[in-house]
Each structure stands twice: as structure tokens, then as C-alpha cells.
Amino acid sequence: MVRGGGNGEVELSVGARGGGGGAGGLVEPPVPISLGRLVLAGMVAGGVQYGWALQLSLLTPYVQTLGLSHALTSFMWLCGPIAGLVVQPCVGLYSDKCTSRWGRRRPFIMIGCILICIAVVIVGFSADIGAALGDSKEECSLYHGPRWHAAIVYVLGFWLLDFSNNTVQGPARALMADLSGKYGPSAANSIFCSWMALGNILGYSSGSTDKWHKWFPFLRTKACCEACANLKGAFLVAVLFLCMCLVVTLIFAKEVPYKRIAPLPTKANGQVEVEPSGPLAVFQGFRNLPSGMPSVLLVTGLTWLSWFPFILYDTDWMGREIYHGDPKGTPAQMSAFQDGVRAGAFGLLLNSIILGFSSFLIEPMCKRLGPRVVWVSSNFLVCIAMAATAIISWWSTKEFHEYVQHAITASKDIKIVCMLLFAFLGVPLAILYSVPFAVTAQLAASKGGGQGLCTGVLNISIVIPQVIIALGAGPWDQLFGKGNIPAFAAASAFALIGGIVGIFLLPKISRRSFRAVSTGGH
Template sequence: MGEGMRPGERGEVMVQPGLSLARLCFCCMVAGGVQFGWALQLSLLTPYVQTLGLPHHLASISWLCGPISGLVIAPTVGLLSDRCRLRFGRRRPFIVAGCIIVCFAVLLIGFSSDIGSAFGDTKENCSTYIGPRWKAAVVCIVGFWVLDFGNNLIQSPTRAMMGDLSGKHGCNAANIIFAFWMAFGNILGFSSGSIWSWHKWFPSLMTNACCEACANLKGAFLVAVVFLFLCLTVTLICAKEVSLSELDPTCTWRENSGLFSVLEAFRRLPAGMVSVLLVTSLTWLAWFPFLLYDTDWMGREIFGGNPNGTKIEIDAYTLGVKYGAFGLLLNSIVLGVSSMFLEPICRKFTSRVVWVLGNFALFFAMAVNTALILISKKLYAENMNAVAGELNGVKIAALVIFAALGFPLAILFSIPFASAAQLAMNDGGTRQGLCLGILNISIVIPQVIVSLGAGPWDALFGTGNIPAFALASVLALSGGFIALAVLPTPPKLSNNYGYGPVQ
């Protein structure tokens, strides 16, 4: 692509200007802002809804709306952004709308306890009341669902926009930049979630219905809103999209519109896309039990706490959640560093091999997590005074696992998306948003399965998070072997996976 205008038979047609690598980096800054809120969601919301009275085996239900909306929203928005002819650009209108929805949801979650109290929850001070607050729980879950809706609205257009703007830098660079901003947002989000001083810095956040833990959640989410608007502003300034009307004034869409068009697209996927979708689904199916319960696992099994137990058990659970957020911070640091080395690693070993190794690494980590739970339970059975004790070998090992999982997570955040984007470009480049939206379906279906099944699966055995983690280890191992069997063999698609020029 060049710069400026080029003559055509029907007049002048604008060409998307080439961007410097530095400017391309800032085009994707909004991904960091969105991931800030997502990191808070991952680290704090499952424990928080349990403090409002939602039982552990039902906590995963609160995650359902995200994948359900993602089944329809992501591919539909991807398709609409491919066809959008607004002068503001193809992708940016959807990104702005999604960010506004995310900010509204974040505020709803942060103030859920106060809203619940206003609508009839207990008037007793939160420092003494430990019973359920159902109205606050409903408001929190609704906010949770709206937040996931906004995230799904942003995801496909943002990744597609990076592919549109990548130019000579290619899909490889675009997805590495995206993964880096996700890691950066995670680092800030998990740092914010592990800071337990928001209520001290902003004492006005504490109310009769919102004590320390709630005020810290509220403060972290308010910071997330400010940061998201900052990131969105930078993205809108740097990502100067040329509208589809200017890129190709003669372009007309002859296909059907709406949901039918999305369904029709499944029959005409680029070559190799089905394998990418299958392996992506298996990989996410193994990941979601950990993503849903990571900080709950730290608070409940590793630190021996209980969000609905005695004062000592509640304090132990809160401390575990705090250390879990710190573990996720370490995870994000490793994720960010790993993302910068993925390209040379994939060039040497091929992306297929690296993807498989990521699944095997996840299998090992989930197996170790299961073993740590069993060891921790034995230790607490022998010494109940250790519940709120200092860090020991088991807790340190759990933090090491958190950090080590950053490498396979970097693989998951980049290779599948780079693969889909490159396959779409090889197929003509007009369906990038739609292909990335369809890839999102292979992510949200596993989330639906885990959200519906993880709680009842754990409750069936009555052993906390052990069954979910044990099953995740089996799925990760199976996914690795299946990836070896079905992913295209190098060198046929190794470059098409976004880690090298297309031959």
C-alpha cells in the first residue's frame, strides 16, 4: 500500500497510508485499556460475588453472558465492521461504542453494593453483616454481563483494525503488538487488584454497604475507567483509518446481511481455518477452569480460607485472593516478555510446534496445581493455625505456577489470531473482521461449557477446585496431541500463521 491518492476509472481512490512501527504500536493502545478491566474481572469478581452470597458452585454462572453474547456479537460485529462505510472508519465506531458500554458496566459493578442497599438489601453495616446480599449480587452479575458484551463488541474490530493498518509490518507484528498491550493492561489491572489501599487513599469510597474489600474493588474499577478513556483517545488519534467508501467507492455487498450472512460464512472459510478453530477450542477449554477460579483457588485451597466462614477464614481467603492477584501480575510480566520473543521462536520451531508445547506446558501446570491443593489440604488438616500463616513452600510454588503460565498464555493470545488474520488476508483480505469474529466463537463455546459445568462438576466431588483443574490437565494434554494431528504441517502453513512472509 502506498500513501495519498491513486487515479481510477471512476475517480480518485484513497489508499490506506503506511504507518511507522511506532505509530502502529499506539494504534492498539485501547487493547491495554480494555484488558485493564478484564484483568480486574478475572482476579476480583469471582471472589467478590461469593462475598455477596452467591455459592461457590454457582459462581461460574456469572460468566455465562460473555460467551453467550460472544457467539453472536463477535462475528456479527466483525462482519458489520468489514462493511462499515462511515467516514470515521470501519473499525473505530464499534471500538468507541464498546468502550462506552465497558465504562458503564465497570461503574455498575463497582457500585453494586451501594445500589443493592438502595434497593432493599440489609441496612446493617457491612463490617458486621456477613449474610447474603442478593440484590447487590444481581446488580453485580448484570454489570458483569454488560462488561462482557462490551468486551466482545471491541475484540474483533480492534484486531481487524490492526490487520488493516499493519501494511508492510504484517500480521505477525500486529498480533505481537496486540499481545503486548494485553500484557501491559494485565500488569496494571492485576497490580491495581492486588493493591489493598484504595480505601485508605480514597476513604469516600467506603459506605455503610461497602467496606474495605468492596471499596478497593470500586477504586480499582474507577481507575480502569480513566485509563480506558486515555487509551481510547490515543488509539483514535493514531489509528487514522481510511473509510471503506474512500478505499473503494465502487464496492457493493451482494451478500445477505445479518445473522444469515454470518452462518453462510462458515461454508466459505479460508483453507486451514477449521483446524485453527478446533485447536483453539480445545486449548481454551483447558484454560478456562484456571482463568475462572485462579484467585479463588489461592484463597480457598492454598491459603485455606473461606469467603463465608469464620473471621479467620475470611481473612485468610482475602489474603489468598490478594496473593492470587499478585500471581496474575507475575503471569502478565512473563506474558509481555514472552510475546516479544515469540516471532523468533516460531521462526525456528514453527508456530505449530510452539502451540503444541504451550498445551503441554498447561497440562503440566494444571497437574501441579491439583497436587498443590492436595498437599495444602493435608497441611491445614494437621495444623489449623497455619490457615492465615506466612508464605510456605506450597504458596511459593503456586506463585511460580502463576508466573510460568505467562508463556503458554502469550502463545494463546497471539498465534491463533495471527493464524486467522493471515488466512483471511491470503483469501483476499475482505473478511478479516468476520474471520476473527468466527475465531471468537471457538473461544466462547468452551467458556459456556466450563461456566455451566465447572461448578456442578466440582460440587459432584465436593472437593473444591480439584476436579476442574484435574480435568483441565487432561484436556490440555489431549489438545496438544490433537494439535499435532490436525494442524497443517510446516512449512505449508507455518508462515501463514503470521510468523513470516507469505510465500
């Protein structure tokens, strides 16, 4: 139900139909859930994010050892946004209408996690599979040529992994909104964000370890040397961790099955009208989006346009602009670049730690200030941070030319400032991972349904900016003298625009509705 307050705010409350069943279904009031049970219900997010962090830290360097060029590697990453564009809205819609006795979301979460495990095994063992299919039989430490069978197997596994990740993420977020009850979607999304942060911490830590081949020597084979064995070990641990998280979520997320109570629509001649399915149903579902969602989608897109340059090129920025290295330069420059990349990976670890702690502050801030103020403020913080990268880069170049002629590296002070910047960005990133989804859940509740569809549609506003940045950042940087600063400058501008647009267009959700949005059954 939607109530208009005297100050123009929208206050939401949900009764028996608040689970997202839509016009033709019914979800009984959810069983009251304790906060501890709600926390455990979201644990699968940590397992999925663990594997995603390994993807970001390990797979780009690894695939180039199989024969794919750097350019092809960048295009390979486009499968993520393509999967998100197609899979999440469809899965979200299907999960809204799923009548399984196990619930609406859990069947999709379980199937997606099983597919993730299969994909991870394919990626980790791609070199061994390629050797069995006809790649070179030479010792991997001696042969440095292309291994095309392994590369093809890897790409197939990588695409399956991204499609599987998107199969899980949408229903997992919708599940948390369904179960949030008296705690509200804001608290549920903060919990989800915390699990993501924990998964990032564990994933980046696991990916930075080069001891897996020593701890599990049987992973090293004739076709798989130390780096490959390390990846294989990290990914096998990711499978075990994901399975544990999945079991906990399936046990503690007690869903109420969706039941259809309205008759199927009929045509004028009395025939039953077949409901659309697949992408067509998703496009028709756009017409039923809650009022306010278009503004949320626009601001979400602008916000992610300000984030993706840093997400995609942060470690490269550390290697090039801060450590003054070059991946194709002299041995000293190549070494400096790798030092910068490792420093950037450590910065991401700090970022994830701050993100985890900050996620617990999101709900109190939304209660006190309102979600719109919190979201807009995070955009302005990102604007300042992206502009700061240019200042830090100029400072680093000045220090390098004047004081550090004897070595290609970064000064101690600049390293500290960069680590502080990485850590600082954990706060607005926690807001980005939580508030847009909480606002979407609130708006979806206002029409009594569609949590899965709305969450999937919101993901479109994330993947389109990723495609734009992936295709445009390289030529944009090349146009203005290579490096990463032009893309970061554009990111600062997008953050500023997103903040200004958010002030005027974002729906003003009542702060009271973040305390309790579901009154039915409590």
C-alpha cells in the first residue's frame, strides 16, 4: 500500500501481497525472522563474491598465458554485462512467478551456484583439458606458445561463470528483500553488502597468495605450472566456500511458496490468453514498473559510469601513473608495473574492509538523512575522489622526475595517500552496493510485487555503463595521451552530474519506511 505524507514523501507498507507476487498470485505473510537468521540467509552473496574477486585478480593475467591477446582479453570481459543484460531481468521475472514448494528464489539460487561450481572447475582445469584435446605436450615451463584448445575451453567456462553469477545475484537480492520483514530492505541490503565485502576480502587475499601449488603439489601438472596451479587451488577453495554458503542460505532462508489465486486472463472468444515469457515478458514488465523507477535507473546508470573507470583500471593506474611502470617496457619498468599492480590489489583489500564496516552504517544514515541524501552525497564524494587521482598522478610524476631518479617506483608518501584513497572509496562503494537496491525494493513493494523483475531491471542500468566504459575508455585515454587520467576525469564529471540529477529526480522515500516496510504477519 502507498500512503502520501503531508510533506510529499512516499511511505510504503506491505500487507499480505507484499512478497512480489503480482496481480495473479499470492504470497502469505512471511514467517517472522530473527536478525541472525536474516544474516545467515544472505550468506550466499559472500560465496559468489569470493569467486568474483578471484576473477578480477587472476583471470586476466592467466588467459594471456594461453594465447589470447590483451585486446581480446578486454572484449572477453564484455560477457559480464551481456549476461547481466539478458539473464538477470529474465531470471528475476521467472523467480517472481515461480510456484516451487521450495520458494520462489531458492531454486534459482541453487541452480546458479551449481553452474558456478561447474564453470569454476572448467576454468581452473582449462590447461589440462586443452592438453587432453591436442595442445602442446611440452612441459609448461618450456613452452610459451599459444594453447588454443585450452583458450577455447577457458572462454566457454568464463562465459558460463558470468551467466551463472547473474543467475544467482538477482534472486539472492530479491530473497533478502522478501525476508526483510520488520527490518526493512535497507537493513537487508546492508547485510547483503557486508557479505559481498567479506567475499571480496577472502577472494583478494586468496588471489594474492602464491603458495597454493606448494600446499597442494598435485595441482601442478605438465600442462599447468605454478601460476596455473595457484589459480586452480584458489578456485577449488572457492567452490568449497560457495557450497558451504549455499547450504547455509538454503537452510535459513525459509520462503513461503507463491500461489496463483487469480484465473488466467482470457480473450474475447473465451480462449485462455497465453502469458508472455522470456525477454518479451521482461519488456512488457517495463510498463508495470513502479513510478519513480525511471529516475532510479537514470541515476544508477550515471553513478556506475563514474565508478567503472576506477573499477576496471585502478591497478593499472597504480602501475603506470603512480609506480611509473610499463607492462611492455624495460625489465625495470615491467617490474615497477607489477609492483604497482600488487599495491593496487592491496588497496582493493583495504577498500573491501572499509566497505564491510561501512555497510553497517548505511541503514542508520538512511534513517537519519533519507536514502536520497545518502545516495547523492556518495556521488559527490566520488566526484572529489576521481578528481584527486589527477592531483596524485601529477604529484607522483613531479616526485619521480625530481627526487627518485635512481629507481622506478613511487615515494612512500604517495603510496600512503593512494592507499588512503582506496580505503576512502570503500564508503561510497558501500552506499552504491546497498542504497539503490533498497530504494528499488521499496518502490517494488509499493505495487505489491515484482521484486525480482525490478532488481533485474536495475541491473540493466549497471551493465550498460560497463559496456560504455569497456568500449570507450581505451580510445578516450588514447585521444588524450594514453594513461588513465582522462577516463578518471570523465568519471568525476559523471559523478557530479549524477549527484545533481539525483537531487531533483530521485523519489523521496520516507525515512520511516526504512525502519519497517512490512507490517503483515508481524
